[in-house]
Amino acid sequence: MPIVKNTKPATFIFEDDGLTPNNVLPLVIYKRALDLDSGAPERTIEELFGANGWGQDIWRNGIYDYLHYHATVHEVLGIARGHGRVRFGGDAGREFELDAGDVAILPAGTGHQCLRSTDDFSVVGAYPPGAKMQVTRPTPENHAAALKTIPVVKLPDSDPVAGRDGPLVKLWRG
Secondary structure (H helix, E strand, O other): OOEEOOOOOEEEOOOOOOOOOOOOOOEEEEOOOEEOOOOOHHHHHHHHHHHOOOOEEEEEEOOOOOOEEOOOOOEEEEEEEOEEEEEEOOOOOEEEEEEOOOEEEEOOOOOEEEEEEOOOOEEEEEEOOOOOOOOEOOOHHHHHHHHHHHHHOOOOOOEOOOEOOOHHHHHHHO
C-alpha cells in the first residue's frame, strides 16, 4: 500500500453551465498524496482504491481528450505516472496540473477532459459500488437526463484515499 502523505484535500465546486451539469458536491483533489512504488504504481493505486471500497470497474489508461462526464456514478482518478493538464467543470471550468501521486475524486456530473499530457501519463480510475459508469457527452438532451440521475447517485461509504473516516465522507455528507 502507498503511504498517504497528505490527507487534507482541496475542494472545488463548478456551476451547471447548461450543457455540463457538474454537481453541488465538490471536486476533491489530493495533491502529492501518495508515495508510489516506482515499480508498480498502477497496481499500488488499484490496491488502495479497492481496500477503501472503490474497487468497482477499475481501469488503467489516460483521461479522454474530449469533454465528458458520468451522470450515474462518482469517479476517482489516481495519477500513477507522468503529468497531465486536465480541465474539470466543463468548458467554463478550471484547469489543473496533475502529477504522479495526485488523486482527483469527481462527484457524478463533473465535466472533465485531458488537455495535454506527457507520453507516460498513466491514470487508474475506479468507482464506488453502484451503477455502472457511462460516458456522457455534453448535449442539451444528455444534460436534461443527467439532472434527473445525478441527485439520486448514492454517496460512497468511504474515501478512496483515506478510508471510512477520510475527508471525502465528511465533505460530501456535510
